[in-house]
Amino acid sequence: MGSDRFLMQTYSRLPIGFDHGQGAWLWDTQGNKYLDAISGIAVVVLGHAHPEFVAAISDQAGKLVHTSNLYQVPLQAELGARLCAVSGMDRAFFGNSGAEANEAAIKLARRCGHERGIETPSIIVTDGAFHGRTMATLTASGNRKVHAGFEPLVSGFNRVPYDDLEAVANVGRNRNDVVAVLVEPIQGENGVVIPGSGYLRGLREICDAHGWLLMLDEIQTGMGRTGKWFAFQHEAMQPDVITLAKSLGNGVPIGACLARGAAAEVLVPGTHGSTFGGNPLACRAALAVLDRIETEDLVTHAARLGAYIVAELQRRIGAWPVVAAVRGAGLMIGVELRRACSDIVNLAMDAGVLVNVTNERVIRLLPPLNLIHSEADILVDAVANAISEFARSP
Ligand SMILES: Cc1ncc(COP(=O)(O)O)c(C=O)c1O
Numbered sequence: 001m002g003s004d005r006f007l008m009q010t011y012s013r014l015p016i017g018f019d020h021g022q023g024a025w026l027w028d029t030q031g032n033k034y035l036d037a038i039s040g041i042a043v044v045v046l047g048h049a050h051p052e053f054v055a056a057i058s059d060q061a062g063k064l065v066h067t068s069n070l071y072q073v074p075l076q077a078e079l080g081a082r083l084c085a086v087s088g089m090d091r092a093f094f095g096n097s098g099a100e101a102n103e104a105a106i107k108l109a110r111r112c113g114h115e116r117g118i119e120t121p122s123i124i125v126t127d128g129a130f131h132g133r134t135m136a137t138l139t140a141s142g143n144r145k146v147h148a149g150f151e152p153l154v155s156g157f158n159r160v161p162y163d164d165l166e167a168v169a170n171v172g173r174n175r176n177d178v179v180a181v182l183v184e185p186i187q188g189e190n191g192v193v194i195p196g197s198g199y200l201r202g203l204r205e206i207c208d209a210h211g212w213l214l215m216l217d218e219i220q221t222g223m224g225r226t227g228k229w230f231a232f233q234h235e236a237m238q239p240d241v242i243t244l245a246k247s248l249g250n251g252v253p254i255g256a257c258l259a260r261g262a263a264a265e266v267l268v269p270g271t272h273g274s275t276f277g278g279n280p281l282a283c284r285a286a287l288a289v290l291d292r293i294e295t296e297d298l299v300t301h302a303a304r305l306g307a308y309i310v311a312e313l314q315r316r317i318g319a320w321p322v323v324a325a326v327r328g329a330g331l332m333i334g335v336e337l338r339r340a341c342s343d344i345v346n347l348a349m350d351a352g353v354l355v356n357v358t359n360e361r362v363i364r365l366l367p368p369l370n371l372i373h374s375e376a377d378i379l380v381d382a383v384a385n386a387i388s389e390f391a392r393s394p
Pocket of ligand 1: 102131189
């Protein structure tokens with residue numbers, strides 16, 4: 001493998017690299033085969049080399065990759081309409097990543113505040129959140145490791161504990177500069193943290209009472225991952241803004257900020273933009289993702305297969321002393337251990353399965369949504385074996 005000495009050392013990379021993939025499987029440059037239960041961190045939602053997806057982006061690459069937002073982009077308009085139809089939103093803005101999608105949401109909220117005469121608008125965010133690595137999104141993130149060394153942080157954020165409605169209500173009682181709440185419906189990087197049922201509805205009520213925007217970061221949870229198109233659809237509520245990226249392009253970079261009602265009218269010509277955002281190639285990729293999710297009914301499949309995996313893991317390992325919790329929504333699954341367990345990644349990799357450990361103690365599974373039943377069984381076996389081996393180690 002080539003040396004990475006010409007790359008900035010921003011990542012602690014594992015010592016393998018991949019040559020090609022097929023469905024939920026990856027082959028490394030040595031010819032070893034792995035079941036991919038992380039799918040590029042919730043990105044490759046259709047699995048690798050999905051034939052219809054490959055055909056769509058190949059066809060588009062041969063026709064037109066990029067023109068710019070100086071002109072009409074028919075595929076962008078079509079994608080906006082399709083996303084609004086499945087999410088209940090009114091308008092979309094397209095960027096190239098999750099962080100950019102959240103930047104758009106933050107700008108939208110601030111501008112909304114200014115329109116209402118609030119000169120220093122502030123946004124409520126939560127402990128443990130992850131919203132990206134740009135200056136505003138790292139400030140919005142609730143993890144000191146993400147902040148360290150990048151101070152001064154951006155002003156205009158108020159942090160509260162996650163899954164704590166009273167804390168949000170309390171900010172409302174004490175401040176009059178709040179314009180929005182930005183929150184993940186399930187915290188991904190923090191370890192698949194699922195709030196109590198009614199959290200999002202409760203946030204909706206508080207936001208309505210104060211005239212705040214409710215902005216949900218669905219970058220990891222969106223596009224069918226949790227067994228609904230969007231995680232907010234598990235509760236009978238509708239946010240004002242949602243942000244998407246990751247699975248949206250199945251690996252072709254694209255992010256989106258969707259808004260509804262008055263919030264959808266805030267960003268007008270000259271206020272925001274992106275050179276690449278929503279270009280024909282990225283939009284064709286996302287349209288192919290939407291087509292396949294619908295045609296293959298992957299939302300229902302994710303709900304059912306995810307419930308099966310969680311039940312199997314509960315049955316096999318739920319009572320083990322080292323296991324603190326098994327939890328999940330659709331194919332966003334976390335197994336929390338009682339001690340730091342980054343070694344699990346290597347143990348599972350040696351057994352031919354790729355998993356991720358996040359927040360030190362949580363084994364995170366984010367397989368492609370079209371994982372099949374027999375692959376789910378391989379995954380459960382591998383996770384159980386890796387934990388058993390790990391538990392025997394000091
Ligand atoms: C919930 C959430 N928001 C935002 C981001 C940032 O996305 P990106 O890395 O595409 O900028 C991530 C990435 O992990 C995420 O999980």
